[in-house]
Each structure stands twice: as C-alpha cells, then as structure tokens.
Amino acid sequence: MFFSRLPHRRHASSVVVGTALVLGLAGQLPAAHAEDRSPFPGVGAAEGDRYAFHPVDGAGYLLRLPETAGSLPEPVFAEPGARSEPAAEGNPRQGLFAVHPPADPDGAASVLVPLAEAPLTGVPDLFAVGPDGSLYAVHPAEPAAMLVVYRPPAPVVVGAEAEEAAAPAYSTEVHELPTELDPAAMRSSEAGVFLIDAEGVVYRVEEEPDRVRLVVGGDPPPSPEPWRPPESATTPGALPSPPPGSEGAGPDPFPGEQGGGAAVPAHPETAEAPPAVSGPAPRETATGTADQLITAQITRGPLTMSVAGTPVHLDRSGLPGTALNQSAVGELNTAIVTDLRGTNAGWSLVGQSSDFRSGDGGVIDADLLGWTPSAVVLDSDLATALPSEVRPGAHLPPGEGLAVPRTLCAGREGASAGLFGCDAGLELGVPAGAGAGFYAGVLTLTLS
Incomplete structure (x- = not known):
C-alpha cells in the first residue's frame, strides 16, 4: 500500500526520502482503509495519534486518547519539574502505549500495552523516543511550549509475553521550554534527542536534576519512520556494543567535545595521537613576547x-x-x-x-x-x-x-x-x- 512510510535512505552521493500524499474523494476516509493510516499492523488509526520509534531496537510507541484503546495506569510523577493539569471537557488526556511487536512489514498484528496517562491535556505537536527508552512529547501552550518526559523504570517486555505483561509504572515529568523557542520538529538517534526550531537551529536535549537543558549544535537525525533491522543483530532495548578500544565512549554527534565542556581535537580516522607539527621553536625576547604555533584538524561534514x-x-x-x-x-x-x-x-x-x-x-x-x-x-x-x-x-x-x-x-x-x-x-x-x-x-x- 502506498500510504506506508518509506525508510530514510542515506547514500554516499545522495539522500532519498519518501513522503506520503493522500486525498479523500466524496466523503470521509472509508473504514476499510483506516488501518492503512497506521504504521502498526492491526492497530488502525485514530484522531490525534502520535507515533515514535526507538532509534536502536525499533520498538514502537503510540500516544492516543485512552477511550480508543482501553484503560491506562495512573502516571507516576517524578520531582522536580512535575506538574499536572486537569483534563478539560472535550479535551481529554492522551495515553502512552507500547506497541508489540514493532512495525512489521509482513503485516503481523500488533498489541497495545498501556504505560501511562499523559499529564497534560490535548494532542502534542511533537513526539520522539530517546536511546534510553525515555519518551518526549512537546505540547503547544502559552506563553511557552511544554515538554512532557515519560521515563520507564525498566526495559519494556518484548516478544510473545507482551500481551500478558503488567504495564510498568512510567514516571512523568513536565518542563516548560524557553519562551523564545518555537519547536518545529523533534528527532532521535543513538546520540540522543534533538529539537529543531522554526529557523532550523538544532538543540540537543540534555537532562539535569531539576530541569531540561537545550544545547545548540549537532546534526539532526533523520525523519521519524518505521524502523528497519540493522545489518547486524542488536539486543532489543540495548545500545549496540562499542567497537574495540572505545568502551564507555558512546555515540556523540559532537566529535571533539568531552564532558565539562573542554574542547579536545577530534581524530576520527585513527586512535593514535595526532602527528607532531614542526614549527618555530619557542624563543625569548627582550620585550617578553613569544610565538605559538596554533593547529587545528578539520574534518569534512555531510x-x-x-x-x-x-x-x-x-x-x-x-x-x-x-x-x-x-x-x-x-x-x-x-x-x-x-x-x-x-x-x-x-x-x-x-x-x-x-x-x-x-x-x-x-x-x-x-x-x-x-x-x-x-x-x-x-x-x-x-x-x-x-x-x-x-x-x-x-x-x-x-x-x-x-x-x-x-x-x-x-x-x-x-x-x-x-x-x-x-x-x-x-x-x-x-x-x-x-x-x-x-x-x-x-x-x-x-x-x-
């Protein structure tokens, strides 16, 4: 069916993306085609649905009004930054669901597992899941947009037992974004979660004990899409093993930046120290001046x-x-x-x-x-x-x-x-x- 999302493919010389275009003639969407609007086989589509896919194992998540998919557990609020708003009449809270199995191109039916009730009312504009399994939803609000963070207590059960598994108690946090920020998109990858504003500026979302910090910089990951299996097998819910000699390094979209903000040269093509650079030897002068050779290694971007x-x-x-x-x-x-x-x-x-x-x-x-x-x-x-x-x-x-x-x-x-x-x-x-x-x-x- 043409309506399914196409994978985002990167090549050495080109990048290809498919966008679904849809048109209904003579009335509403026929019921026979409602399921085609969802990337999850057997789940169907409902008004206001929001989808997200784990950037490592491809696990699917759905934000949906709870009356369309069963009962939901009460959310567990985590301090600080947590706050709740009562559900307004005609504007109920959405629910967070895990989808098992992940989007299956062979058409196998999926199962919704309720995880939490949204702490804010209304449909969020943006929805993404980070590499640690935390989910992020941006709700429009005045004077500033609100960021809801859903945190899992443990890895979500996947496989045949998912339908009978008890829903984990997800903790829920609500943070106010800067008033000057106009979020236009949200992406995730193995490196983290990124917000992109209406001007195209990319912000990496960083968690702190009492707030969410936005750091300018980094390349936005590709657009949200149904997950496709990687070339090598990866344990669901776990990050891929680092290459030999890089244990503890982890993926980083900002090469050359270490913890604490200290800048160090990035040498992605070799693990050895950078070659010595010859130049004028330090010299003393009567006026107290000295020469220093400044070097920098520049790598080509994408x-x-x-x-x-x-x-x-x-x-x-x-x-x-x-x-x-x-x-x-x-x-x-x-x-x-x-x-x-x-x-x-x-x-x-x-x-x-x-x-x-x-x-x-x-x-x-x-x-x-x-x-x-x-x-x-x-x-x-x-x-x-x-x-x-x-x-x-x-x-x-x-x-x-x-x-x-x-x-x-x-x-x-x-x-x-x-x-x-x-x-x-x-x-x-x-x-x-x-x-x-x-x-x-x-x-x-x-x-x-």
Missing part, C-alpha cells in the same frame, strides 16, 4: 536532508462538486538541507511522484500533481565572502507535473554551504472521471 515523516493531506473542501475538473491542494512538508562538506560544490533536490491509487482500483496520474516551490536560506556559511544561495524550482501546473523528476530547490556552486529550507504548494488535478475513494501516492525527494 550533505544531509531531513523531512517530517507525517503524511500530507490534500484538501478539496470548498470546491464546487459540479465542476467538470477540480483540484486538491496542500503543503509539502519542509525539507531541511544541510551542506557542511566545505566544498561549496553545489547540490540539487528533486522530486518525483508515483500515481495516486485508491483501494477500489482508481488511478490519478502522477503528472496531474503540480507544485509551486519556494526556498529560503536558514543559516549562511560565515567563512566565505559570498553569501549562501538557494533557488526554488519552477512552477508546474497539474498536467505538466511530477511524473518525471523535477527540481524543488538547488544550491549554486560556490555558494551552496549552509542550512536551507525548501517548501512547495501542491495541487493535484482531479479528473471528472475519478471514482470516489481514498487515494494515496508517494512523492520521493532525492538530494544529490
């Missing part, structure tokens, strides 16, 4: 892209039902492109769509999906005289659209380093002969 994993819903509400040919519109999830290669060699981000298909065999051709791209520089390369540049691709109307690869945005050679945001308004032409139903397709973005 060319990466991150895109939110949520599907894009195309809307045709408000359009007259009597027109011969109509259209549905929506907004592409923003693609964040980061070029840290240090070469200013230029890059290109292109998109191509599949046909849109319904469960009843209906087809809307891919060339009927048009777009109007836009692009913006989020952070320039301060080390160059020329400012970073990005240009959007050309407007394409329905009928001349994305059946073939088309440019969404591009960085010009000589000015391509930096952080960029690429968007597009989408318009899908709906032929008069299209049958009623729920249509879905995939728009694939390729960065090279």
Whole structure:
C-alpha cells in the first residue's frame, strides 16, 4: 500500500526520502482503509495519534486518547519539574502505549500495552523516543511550549509475553521550554534527542536534576519512520556494543567535545595521537613576547536532508462538486538541507511522484500533481565572502507535473554551504472521471 512510510535512505552521493500524499474523494476516509493510516499492523488509526520509534531496537510507541484503546495506569510523577493539569471537557488526556511487536512489514498484528496517562491535556505537536527508552512529547501552550518526559523504570517486555505483561509504572515529568523557542520538529538517534526550531537551529536535549537543558549544535537525525533491522543483530532495548578500544565512549554527534565542556581535537580516522607539527621553536625576547604555533584538524561534514515523516493531506473542501475538473491542494512538508562538506560544490533536490491509487482500483496520474516551490536560506556559511544561495524550482501546473523528476530547490556552486529550507504548494488535478475513494501516492525527494 502506498500510504506506508518509506525508510530514510542515506547514500554516499545522495539522500532519498519518501513522503506520503493522500486525498479523500466524496466523503470521509472509508473504514476499510483506516488501518492503512497506521504504521502498526492491526492497530488502525485514530484522531490525534502520535507515533515514535526507538532509534536502536525499533520498538514502537503510540500516544492516543485512552477511550480508543482501553484503560491506562495512573502516571507516576517524578520531582522536580512535575506538574499536572486537569483534563478539560472535550479535551481529554492522551495515553502512552507500547506497541508489540514493532512495525512489521509482513503485516503481523500488533498489541497495545498501556504505560501511562499523559499529564497534560490535548494532542502534542511533537513526539520522539530517546536511546534510553525515555519518551518526549512537546505540547503547544502559552506563553511557552511544554515538554512532557515519560521515563520507564525498566526495559519494556518484548516478544510473545507482551500481551500478558503488567504495564510498568512510567514516571512523568513536565518542563516548560524557553519562551523564545518555537519547536518545529523533534528527532532521535543513538546520540540522543534533538529539537529543531522554526529557523532550523538544532538543540540537543540534555537532562539535569531539576530541569531540561537545550544545547545548540549537532546534526539532526533523520525523519521519524518505521524502523528497519540493522545489518547486524542488536539486543532489543540495548545500545549496540562499542567497537574495540572505545568502551564507555558512546555515540556523540559532537566529535571533539568531552564532558565539562573542554574542547579536545577530534581524530576520527585513527586512535593514535595526532602527528607532531614542526614549527618555530619557542624563543625569548627582550620585550617578553613569544610565538605559538596554533593547529587545528578539520574534518569534512555531510550533505544531509531531513523531512517530517507525517503524511500530507490534500484538501478539496470548498470546491464546487459540479465542476467538470477540480483540484486538491496542500503543503509539502519542509525539507531541511544541510551542506557542511566545505566544498561549496553545489547540490540539487528533486522530486518525483508515483500515481495516486485508491483501494477500489482508481488511478490519478502522477503528472496531474503540480507544485509551486519556494526556498529560503536558514543559516549562511560565515567563512566565505559570498553569501549562501538557494533557488526554488519552477512552477508546474497539474498536467505538466511530477511524473518525471523535477527540481524543488538547488544550491549554486560556490555558494551552496549552509542550512536551507525548501517548501512547495501542491495541487493535484482531479479528473471528472475519478471514482470516489481514498487515494494515496508517494512523492520521493532525492538530494544529490
């Protein structure tokens, strides 16, 4: 089925991401297709669902209104920073569930295990799980967004016993984020949990006894997606074993930074000490001055892209039902492109769509999906005289659209380093002969 999320694939020369595009014709989503909206086979979808996948073992977690999935244990609040708000009428608390087994491409049914009740009301904007099994949800609020942290007391039971296992008592913390922070995305990897604001600035979430600290820096991990098995087996719930000679080091997205903030040179390609550098010997002068040789080893960074994993819903509400040919519109999830290669060699981000298909065999051709791209520089390369540049691709109307690869945005050679945001308004032409139903397709973005 086209609606399932595609894995985020990284290659030496390109990055590929698939975004689900969906359209309902003539009414609500048919019940027969409701389950296709969930990455967990047999679970189905409900309004306000939020998904997260463990970055190491792929265990799945779901935030859902409890009346849709059974009773929930009372949350255990951990001090400090914990606070609870009463559930408002019509705006109940969500519940936290573990999903067993993890998302299974073979279609095996999943089981929901209730873990805790959310301490805040309403649906969170962002949801992620860290490498230690703690889960993080960002709730919109005034004057500042709230960060809810769910902490497991012990590894969650996985396997056949999960359905009969007693739900562990998750502790729950609520922290207020800085008022100036406008969270736009949240990602997790083996290195930790990261918040990305609306300007593309990346913050690593660090825990302290009485607060959550946000540290600027680091590369955002890839977009949320159903987990895929690694090349080598890993014990569920456990971090992979470190390579010989690196015990205790752990993954770190900030090479060269040690505890306590002391900066040390990073030498990722060798465990030996850096080679000695020859230079002028220290000398004494009558005026008390001296020369020092300053050296630094610079490693090349990556060319990466991150895109939110949520599907894009195309809307045709408000359009007259009597027109011969109509259209549905929506907004592409923003693609964040980061070029840290240090070469200013230029890059290109292109998109191509599949046909849109319904469960009843209906087809809307891919060339009927048009777009109007836009692009913006989020952070320039301060080390160059020329400012970073990005240009959007050309407007394409329905009928001349994305059946073939088309440019969404591009960085010009000589000015391509930096952080960029690429968007597009989408318009899908709906032929008069299209049958009623729920249509879905995939728009694939390729960065090279």
